[in-house]
Structure formats: structure tokens, C-alpha cells
Amino acid sequence: MLMKGKRGLVVGVANKWSIAWGISQRLLAEGAEVAFTYQNDRLGKNVRELTADLKDPILIPMDVTSDKQILMTFELLKRVWGHLDFIVHAVAYAPRAALEGQFLATSREDFRIAHDISAYSLAALCQSAAPIMGEGGAIVAMSYLGGTRVVPNYNVMGVAKASLEASVRYLAADMGPMGVRVNAISAGPIKTLAASGISGFGGMQRHHRNRAPLRKDTDAAEVGDATLFMLSDMARGITGQVLYVDGGFSIMGD
Structure with a gap:
């Protein structure tokens, strides 16, 4: 029960294959109370179905591109819980046209959208969460190797x-004095709703499986376990880091 007595928010559950849902299951199994956001009514239906067995789940409509909705989310959590212990940021998006061909062809608007949703949203969440987080708080964001290496078709998302x-x-430097840790998990390629928009994703996954030292796909449960560790008090001395959960693929030369 590593998370017993801890309450937190998971942002990014879309369906049962979501990395965010794999993480949520581990947090719930270890005693955490979890609130969930959803982007729109269609995804909200999925989240309601996934959480149907939970007692009085907190489900909140929130678009990460809306400062107003983000602020309202944390105001609600403050009223219901009073404080927040953790946040999981598992949100990423770029227009499909920007995830094929060359990065050279990326439009200004596609660049803006990708950075607003995939990167700035973390800072926006932290701004609104800071007043209700404190000593022992932890935030984990989901990343990918394409942020440090060139991955075909990952383009602006990288x-x-x-x-x-x-x-x-x-953010780790800013929030550390508050007692809040901020880290990232860089997972291997996992077939999710977001991944389906990347041209040639199947080939990317096969290459990973053939080259990773463990010779296997990364699965959401592995990412869930690693995230559980990073959010728990066992990782209380770790902040500002990127933990690779990719079967060792990131150590290889190609």
C-alpha cells in the first residue's frame, strides 16, 4: 500500500489501452485515491466505463488548452480534498499531418498546437496545482526517446x-523548495490512441523489440510500476530526472 492516504490527479486517460490507465490501476491497487480528467464527452464515456467499479470516482471535464478549465479543476479538488499529493501528466498531441514526412515541413500552427498540448500543459497544471500541493508532493510526466534522438515520423512531437x-x-527547480518533486518517465513505444496517429508506428515498435536488450515490447504495466515508484515516498530524493522504461533500448547505438 505504497500510496495509502495519498490523493492525486491523472490527466490523459482515453481508453483501456492508455498508458495513463495502466498507471491509474497501479496507483489504485496501492491505496491511492485518484481523480480523472477527460477532454470531451466521447472520451468521458470511456473514462466513466473504466471507473464504474470505483466508489464515487471524481471525473472532471478538462481541456488542457483552457486555463479556465485547468483552474476550475484544481479549485474543485481543493473543495473536495483540501490538498493534492500527486499528478500524472500523460497528455500529448500533434496534428496528424505533422507526424509524417519531414520535420522541415512543419507548419507554424502545428508546431504551436504540439507544444501547447504536449509541453506547456505541464507548466499550466503545475501553476494551478502548486497552492494545494506541499511537502511530499510529486508530479510525473510521460515522455519518449524522440525528445533526445531523431525518430522517423515523430517530428514535431519529438x-x-x-x-x-x-x-x-x-519546474523541479521551482517547486523543489515547496517540497514537490517533478520527474518524467520515457517509455518505449506502446500502442495507444495517440500512437496510432504516428505514421509507421508498427515498424517503430518492431525495431524497438528487435534492438532493445530485453528483446520485448514495453507495456503499460511496466510504466505503471515505474510511475508508482516515482510518485511514492520511495523516490523522495529524486527530482528533475527522466527515467527510461524501454527495455534498455535507449542505451543502444542505433
């Missing part, structure tokens, strides 16, 4: 993940 990882470091 640049956004690089921005996300830099944001993790700066």
Missing part, C-alpha cells in the same frame, strides 16, 4: 517532448 523534459527540470 521537439515537443524535448520541451517537456526541459520543463520538468525547470
Whole structure:
């Protein structure tokens, strides 16, 4: 029961295959109370179905591009819980046209959208969460190797993940004096709703499986376990870091 008595928010559950849902299951199993956001009514239906067995789940409509909705989310959590112990940021998006061909062809608008949703949203969440988080608080964001290396067709999303990882470091420095830790998990390629928009994703996954030292796909349960560790008091001395959960693929030369 590593998370017993802890309350937190998971942002990014879309369906049962979501990395965010795999993480949520581990947090719930370890005693955490979890609130969930959803972007729109369609995804809200999925989240309601996934949480149907939970007692009085807190489900909140929130679009991360809306400062007003983000603020309202944390005001609600303050009224219901009084404080917040953790946040999981598992949100990323870029227009499909920007996830094929060359990064060179990225439009200004696609660049803006990718960075707003995939990177700035972490800072926006932290701004509104800071007043109700304190000593022992922890935030974990989901990243990918494409933020540090060139991955075919990942394009502007890779640049956004690089921005996300830099944001993790700066937010860790700002929130550390408050007693709040900020880290990231860089997972191997997992087939999710977001991943389906990346051209050639199947090939990316096969290459990972063939080259990773463990010779296997990364699965959401592995990411869930790592995130559980980073959010728990067992990782109380770790902040501003990116933990790779990719079967060792990131250590290889190609």
C-alpha cells in the first residue's frame, strides 16, 4: 500500500489501452485515491466505463488548452480534498499531418498546437496545482526517446517532448523548495490512441523489440510500476530526472 492516504490527479486517460490507465490501476491497487480528467464527452464515456467499479470516482471535464478549465479543476479538488499529493501528466498531441514526412515541413500552427498540448500543459497544471500541493508532493510526466534522438515520423512531437523534459527540470527547480518533486518517465513505444496517429508506428515498435536488450515490447504495466515508484515516498530524493522504461533500448547505438 505504497500510496495509502495519498490523493492525486491523472490527466490523459482515453481508453483501456492508455498508458495513463495502466498507471491509474497501479496507483489504485496501492491505496491511492485518484481523480480523472477527460477532454470531451466521447472520451468521458470511456473514462466513466473504466471507473464504474470505483466508489464515487471524481471525473472532471478538462481541456488542457483552457486555463479556465485547468483552474476550475484544481479549485474543485481543493473543495473536495483540501490538498493534492500527486499528478500524472500523460497528455500529448500533434496534428496528424505533422507526424509524417519531414520535420522541415512543419507548419507554424502545428508546431504551436504540439507544444501547447504536449509541453506547456505541464507548466499550466503545475501553476494551478502548486497552492494545494506541499511537502511530499510529486508530479510525473510521460515522455519518449524522440525528445533526445531523431525518430522517423515523430517530428514535431519529438521537439515537443524535448520541451517537456526541459520543463520538468525547470519546474523541479521551482517547486523543489515547496517540497514537490517533478520527474518524467520515457517509455518505449506502446500502442495507444495517440500512437496510432504516428505514421509507421508498427515498424517503430518492431525495431524497438528487435534492438532493445530485453528483446520485448514495453507495456503499460511496466510504466505503471515505474510511475508508482516515482510518485511514492520511495523516490523522495529524486527530482528533475527522466527515467527510461524501454527495455534498455535507449542505451543502444542505433
